Amino acid sequence: MVFIITGKRDSGKTTTLLNIYKEKRGAGVVSIKKREKGYDSYYLIFPGSAQEPVLLATENPEFKDKKDFFKFKRFYFNERAFKKARVFFTEMIALSISPLYLDEVGELELNGMGFHDICLKLMRLQTDVYVTVRDTNIERFLEVFKPEKYRILKVKE
Secondary structure, eight states: OEEEEESTTTTTTHHHHHHHHHHHOOOHHHHEEEETTTTTEEEEEOTTTTOOOOEEESSSSGGHHHHHHEEETTTEEEEEHHHHHHHHHHHHTTTTTSEEEEEEEEHHHHHTOOOOOHHHHHOOOOOEEEEEEEEEGGHHHHHHHHOEEEEEEEOOO
């Protein structure tokens, strides 16, 4: 079953995902926002692990010409962080770890980049998967990733 945690921007989707992780365990990745040097950066966190590569940064010129970063809209994304996540999920799937968590599936993934390939794999698993998706992206998420069995969990505001 795919559980889609949804809500508006900054409504508590990641916090909800982390609370479910604390209760059920399993494995996955979350994006944690930190304000640094006047810019928002998001770190890819593997709960229960010390790994914290920068996943993306908003409009921070420091990342403009940095190796392995690419720009999408106003964000600079770290391709190495996505590669780490791909390896991580491949291992967790091979070990039959359940449930699995993915935070956040957004416009990048809906355009075939970022966690797109990971999300496609997760939608086909016969295990519980939790993903966060902004409320404005739900319809497109369902069209692109076509989860067979899913339940939408709305974050209370």
